């Protein structure tokens with residue numbers, strides 16, 4: 001499934017490239033005001049931090065929420081105390097778009113993550129051109145030279161890579177990059193199985209100084225507490241916030257952990 005999601009994302013980017021050539025997107029990326037400092041926003045603190053996600057649907061859960069105004073939801077996340085906003089820009093399975101990212105960027109003053117299946121420099125440029133401050137790279141989807149190339153391009157453009165892992169081996173590959181923001185996704189992106197204990201098993205293997213992000217499977221404050229007690233500096237939450245009815249109240253419960 002991960003290979004298919006990535007191949008589709010690359011095909012969709014190639015199609016966009018027909019009307020927005022590389023040089024045009026590159027110029028737009030370079031013309032953007034500087035990216036916000038996500039490492040500062042997500043710096044470990046006395047309380048857990050939250051990256052709150054704009055997520056309409058997903059391959060594992062189908063339709064989750066009708067989000068007709070992503071800017072309004074992002075503003076609620078900001079009011080609720082989120083430290084950054086994740087925008088799923090993949091269109092086929094997640095119902096997202098780069099337009100969502102642009103509209104969220106304009107609505108909040110928090111760092112914004114492009115969460116997608118990024119495998120080409122063009123997609124990184126698109127992210128910056130749309131106003132992203134962070135870009136997700138999924139280790140399992142990339143070989144080492146591509147991972148290095150994309151990581152370095154993200155940094156060169158002033159953004160922060162969030163390097164997503166799902167095993168000890170992938171964590172080593174993230175560490176070899178010198179990654180400073182590393183996530184462990186509880187969701188196996190091929191089988192969709194959730195393992196909330198994976199973060200805790202991998203936490204001792206994080207490189208010194210890296211910010212530790214626990215991704216996925218937060219449905220309650222107890223899940224946040226579980227990740228926090230296992231060493232998470234940051235949790236990334238989608239489903240619970242878009243289906244919970246009151247994102248501000250949900251966020252405040254998560255931040256009280």
Ligand SMILES: O=C(O)c1ccccc1NCC(=O)[C@H](O)[C@H](O)COP(=O)(O)O
Nearest residue numbers: 058059060189215216217218237238239
């Ligand atoms: O969410 C999915 O079903 C999914 C399937 C395949 C690849 C990626 C997928 N989700 C992306 C994410 O990692 C999550 O949206 C994110 O971590 C938030 O997860 P959750 O809080 O469990 O909605």
